[in-house]
Amino acid sequence: MSLSTSFRLRASSCAAALTLLGGCEILEFSPNAYNGSKDQTNLTAKHLARLAANPLPPGDTLRFVFSGDSQRFYDHAENLVKSVNQQRGLSMMVIAGDISDFGLAREMRWIDERLSKLNIPYLTVIGNHDQVGNGREAYQHIFGPLNYSFIYGDTKFTFIDTNSREYNFNGKIPDVPWLQQQVSNLQGAKRQVVMSHVPPDDGDFDSRLTPAYTNTLATAPKLVFELNGHRHSFRIGETFNDGVTYINSSSFERDQYIILTVWNDANDQPKYRLKTVHF
Amino acid sequence: MRQFLPLLLLSAATPVLGQVAATTPAASAASTFEARPWYRPNHVQVQTAGGMGLLAAGVGYTTLRDRLEADVLVGYVPEKHAGSTLSIFTAKLLYSPYTLPLSDKFVLRPLTIGIYGSYTHGTINDEVRGQYTKGYYWFSTDTRIGPLLGGRLSYLRPTTTPTARQRRISAYYELGSNDLYLVSLFTNANRKSLSPADVLTLGLGLKMDF
Numbered sequence: 001m002s003l004s005t006s007f008r009l010r011a012s013s014c015a016a017a018l019t020l021l022g023g024c025e026i027l028e029f030s031p032n033a034y035n036g037s038k039d040q041t042n043l044t045a046k047h048l049a050r051l052a053a054n055p056l057p058p059g060d061t062l063r064f065v066f067s068g069d070s071q072r073f074y075d076h077a078e079n080l081v082k083s084v085n086q087q088r089g090l091s092m093m094v095i096a097g098d099i100s101d102f103g104l105a106r107e108m109r110w111i112d113e114r115l116s117k118l119n120i121p122y123l124t125v126i127g128n129h130d131q132v133g134n135g136r137e138a139y140q141h142i143f144g145p146l147n148y149s150f151i152y153g154d155t156k157f158t159f160i161d162t163n164s165r166e167y168n169f170n171g172k173i174p175d176v177p178w179l180q181q182q183v184s185n186l187q188g189a190k191r192q193v194v195m196s197h198v199p200p201d202d203g204d205f206d207s208r209l210t211p212a213y214t215n216t217l218a219t220a221p222k223l224v225f226e227l228n229g230h231r232h233s234f235r236i237g238e239t240f241n242d243g244v245t246y247i248n249s250s251s252f253e254r255d256q257y258i259i260l261t262v263w264n265d266a267n268d269q270p271k272y273r274l275k276t277v278h279f
Numbered sequence: 280m281r282q283f284l285p286l287l288l289l290s291a292a293t294p295v296l297g298q299v300a301a302t303t304p305a306a307s308a309a310s311t312f313e314a315r316p317w318y319r320p321n322h323v324q325v326q327t328a329g330g331m332g333l334l335a336a337g338v339g340y341t342t343l344r345d346r347l348e349a350d351v352l353v354g355y356v357p358e359k360h361a362g363s364t365l366s367i368f369t370a371k372l373l374y375s376p377y378t379l380p381l382s383d384k385f386v387l388r389p390l391t392i393g394i395y396g397s398y399t400h401g402t403i404n405d406e407v408r409g410q411y412t413k414g415y416y417w418f419s420t421d422t423r424i425g426p427l428l429g430g431r432l433s434y435l436r437p438t439t440t441p442t443a444r445q446r447r448i449s450a451y452y453e454l455g456s457n458d459l460y461l462v463s464l465f466t467n468a469n470r471k472s473l474s475p476a477d478v479l480t481l482g483l484g485l486k487m488d489f
Binding site for chain 1: 322327328329330331332335354356360362363365367399402403404405407409410411416418419421423428429457459460463466472473479480481482483
């Protein structure tokens with residue numbers, strides 16, 4: 001984007017906004033504030049609506065892109081979008097948190113400006129960097145809820161905030177009772193996926209809640225895997241040897257993402273295929 | 280305009296500090312400050328945005344023949360725009376080398392350069408003791424520093440005594456940025472992706488010199 005185009009975009013809404021203070025990004029009240037763009041708000045709801053408008057035929061396999069930690073890697077984000085847009089048969093992209101580096105609204109909008117050029121909807125879960133300062137509020141304004149679930153293509157997705165350290169290990173994050181409620185009821189879906197930023201074996205996860213959290217996943221019906229970010233490098237395995245597969249994404253900086261394909265076999269058991277794409 | 284140009288260049292080239300040193304402190308105080316107490320500010324101001332609040336108000340001092348200003352402001356951001364009510368304490372140092380009289384009532388200062396530092400009180404997730412290991416986040420969540428670039432148009436108010444300081448009301452703009460935005464622009468290979476316009480902030484204000 002050239003300097004002049006970008007400036008025009010930022011300034012375009014400003015003339016009107018001057019009379020209605022706060023609707024213009026360049027007139028920033030504080031980097032910790034989120035006044036500005038009226039379009040870049042409730043993005044989670046908007047992308048879920050796009051998904052709902054393009055349902056998968058029942059019984060079809062579901063293909064989606066998985067990555068995480070886009071923080072401050074704007075040029076990598078542009079390349080990722082170009083690569084993902086060349087792929088066929090994808091329904092959506094999911095990002096395992098740390099959209100921003102400093103928890104600032106403008107950073108989240110910079111990432112959205114790039115990811116909104118994807119041909120497919122993208123959905124996020126909050127990361128620890130997204131909670132610095134007033135980031136948690138900025139995230140909720142720009143994206144939406146911290147914990148949410150939805151069903152698409154016979155798959156239930158549950159996204160949960162596991163950034164315990166950002167709450168100074170108050171014993172309530174992650175919200176295990178909420179997770180239990182979500183994963184125990186498939187609501188008609190044939191399989192399920194859970195995604196959170198901090199993996200449960202990490203020091204930033206509240207260790208007092210680790211057993212309850214991992215047991216909840218181990219007893220969740222038809223769980224395909226849990227997806228995590230935070231560590232910036234790819235990892236896959238049964239971390240707790242309890243039958244639950246944990247997949248950790250690379251950060252945007254590593255110039256690779258994962259394509260996951262999920263379906264149910266003849267015995268109605270969930271299966272998946274993982275493909276790593278370098279760009 | 281043309282007749283001012285040599286004057287401008289001359290004024291910019293002249294070492295300002297030297298000029299001040301040439302006058303005795305007593306004479307300087309008498310002519311510019313009219314024996315006002317040293318602590319009395321030279322101006323008051325109100326401002327919106329620029330990262331310093333929805334509304335910020337402050338006072339400041341002028342020195343170096345009206346070219347250097349040191350301002351302090353207290354700003355306010357209501358909860359609806361940030362998730363919590365923020366108070367922002369800002370200090371600015373501004374240098375305006377050129378003064379262009381447009382008429383006997385209006386004066387333009389086309390260039391102001393400066394720096395600011397601010398401290399924000401009231402953020403939600405502000406580090407508590409022991410929350411993070413040392414160096415977990417390398418940056419401060421509530422202390423910002425950044426450059427400023429602006430200009431102003433002043434209306435000269437009539438003065439009662441000929442020796443009085445120039446009373447004026449000025450409208451100013453300030454383009455700025457902050458450390459975190461500049462880090463975003465200049466690290467990694469982001470200059471290929473982010474544009475300088477992306478990291479700009481704009482502040483608009485009124486300043487009254489008396």
